[in-house]
Amino acid sequence: MSARNLAIALAFLALVTLPFWMPGIYYINVGSQILFYAIFALGLNVLVGYAGLVSLGHAGLFGVAAYATGYMLQLGYGHTEAILVALVIGVASMALYAVLSLRSTGIGFIMITLALGEILWGLAYRWISLTGGDNGINVPTRPAPFGYSLTVPTTFYYVTLIIFVASVVLSAVFVNSPFGASLMGTRDQPRRMNALGYHVWMIRFYACLFSGLLTALSGILFVYYTQFISPQTLSLTSSAEVLLMVISGGPGTLLGPIVGAGLVVVVKNVVSGFIERWNFLLGAIFVAIVILMPEGLVPGTARLWRLAFRKRAKPVKTETPS
């Protein structure tokens, strides 16, 4: 078993047993937050890391799924219907996003997704008859699959963990599949991929849909966690927060966004206990990471690790071709 697999197994074990060694409900709830934000970050990472498309409007999609859940419940539908409709609406919104924003890449993509996110925020804020405006929508109940009520923090944690693990596995399969390889091809060499006969636009579009699915999943978990959704969730700040998770951890890696989500959620929860200036810190971390460690914490640390390790290792024998 390599060091990497061992570390992953240990981390998994720690996650599964977390409710047993964490001192209180508060910490279990922080754990749930980290997990669903990690799903969100994984979803954004599909675009930022693997497709090279930076979206600044993902909080809008996250919020649409959350609002859809809340609104369906308000209309009197059950949890199953609400969740299914929210997933469909989330992915459909992402499809709309993609159709509008995939006309360009790079800066153009950022600006269009930013504008789309602002539109959704504006709708949530102003379309009071549908969204309740600033008052938001309350979600009074949590579902109880197979009789396990999610109002118990530990149960909520485990359900989130299951969905989280499924999302990680799904992302790993997605990234390591031939499709994932072609997606990275469109990131690095779009014209060459086009010349090779790949439909670059379509590949990006499918990647967007997958990203939308993960984003909608995390949005639904979020709304059940907070039992409340308001326009604040869709704001540019939220989009930037999740982008910070991806970029700080390391875009284009599976572990990076998870570590980033943990970092941001922990810093946010711990720091806001001491000072009010979370946004200032968020901005400062953002600037520092972009300038000092642009590849993110996980690849950055891995690079340092390899550098330190290699110094002690014997020089590798080169095979002489016979």
Next chain:
Amino acid sequence: MSFWLVLTVNSVTFGGLLFLLSAGFSLIFGLMRIPNLTHGSLFMLGAYVGATFVVGLLGFQLNFWLAAVIATLTVAAAGALAERLLLRQLPGDQLAQVLVTLGLSFMAADFCLMVWGGDPLSVETPGGLGGFARFGVAVFPIYRLAIIAIAVVVALGLWLLLDRTRLGAMIRAGVDDPDMARVVGIRVSQLFTIVFALGAGLAAFAGIIGGPILSVYPGLDQDMLPLALVVVILGGSGSLLGSFVGSIIVGFIYNFGQALLPELAYFVLFMPMLLVLLLRPQGLFGRHVP
């Protein structure tokens, strides 16, 4: 009748403010190829710095116009510093530069909250411009008309600067083809700092000039940035005429949208932008596709 007339004047006034805000945004975008996401913060910062002196938070009050000049210069210097110290660290990496401006905008917003608190500051209309002008049946606040005049004067000044001076020619060359501009000996990176400072100063000026109408409050930055973005996408980056026309259009859409379709005001605001992106991605008067 008078309702429509007042709405029209308000639209043009707001368009004038938007022009002051977005002209710099457009030049920065045209030259450096990045949407400067701190632009709303610069607007807010200018408004706060100016309001500090107008309201007299430091214990003494200054004339409105003197305060406006101080705010403009302070923020212009801050913009130049940010460009020199931070954006300069990432030459050619536009994506990273955008992210840095995003991070800076959060820091600026929180900084303003820390220094000036959460309560809105209302700025008094400068002396002599507080009254109303009467044209036939319609009555207009003089200050709103003054803003339109100021915007037109600044537009003319900017046009002269860009079209008639050596610096303007260098900026235009940088917007059109930065690499070729470098080859012929223009120090484009120096232009970056100049244009960034100019844009920051203009945004701050717009902030304090807009103070009496909009008042100064936390979140002003988040309200203004999307508008600047819409203007520049509509008008096209790097084009002064584009930002002028775009500002007036957005001024009208914003005011009429708020008045007639308050629930969908934001949607109405962004629709023309999406249409332009779909049908004419370089904007109405722009030369580059972003």
